Amino acid sequence: MTLTQRVALLLNHLLEHLYPGVYGDCSCREEVISRELLHLLGDVEPEADAARLVDAFWSAMPEVRRRLATDITAAYEGDPAAQSEREVIVAYPGPYATTVHRLAHELYRLGVPIIPRIMSELAHSRTGIDIHPGATIGDRFFIDHGxxxxxxxxxxxxRNVKLYQGVTLGALSFEKDPVTGALVKGVKRHPNVEDNVVVYAGATILGGATTIGHDSEIGGNVWLKDSVPPFSRVYNKEPPPVVKSLAR
Structure with a gap:
C-alpha cells in the first residue's frame, strides 16, 4: 500500500475506535492501531522515539473524546434538520472533518511529520472542508454544510463557534526573509475567533492580527482584515434587489 492508503486505513480504524458500532461493527482494538501507527512513524520519521509518541497520542485520547462529544452535541442542537446524534456522526461532513482534525491535531502537536497533513487532506477530499492540522479549535465547534x-x-x-459553507479563515500576506526572499514559516498568519461566534456563508477573515470578538455575528460574503470588538454584527450593505414582472 502507498503511504496515503496506510494513513487512510489508520484513520478508519481510529474512527471505529472512537465511534464503535457507528463506523464498523465493533471497536477497533488499541493494540492494532498502535501497531499501525508505530510502523507509519518508523517510515516517516526513523529517528523518532515512536513508542513514546504512540503513548503520548493515547494519553491525549480521553480529551479528544470529550471535545468530540461536545462537537456532536453542538451539531445536533444547532441544526433543526438533525434527527439524532448518530445521524450527525455518520452523515454530516462538518463533524466528520472536525473528528479527523482533532486526531490530526494531536499528532501535529507531538511533532509528527506528514501523517497529520495526509489525514487532513483525506478529510478535505471527502468533505470539501480544508482544516490545517495546526489549527487550534475549542469545544462545541460546528461547521454546517461545510x-x-x-x-x-x-x-x-x-468555544461554541459555528461556521457555514465557504468561510475562509486565512492569511492576509506572507512575511519574507529580507535576505533570501523565502517565505518565513512558523509565524502567526491566520485570525483568532473568540467564543460564541457565528460566521455565515462565504465570509472571508484574514490576517494573524485579526480577532473576531466573542458573541459576534459575521454576515455572509463579508471581507474582513481588521479586528471587531465583542458583541458585533458585521454585514454588507447591499442594494435592494430589482423585481420585474414576467407577466404579459
Missing part, C-alpha cells in the same frame, strides 16, 4: 471552508494553520478558534 463545502469550501478553509481554516489555516495558525487559526485559533474559541
Amino acid at each position: 463545502t469550501g471552508v478553509v481554516i489555516g494553520e495558525t487559526t485559533v478558534i474559541g
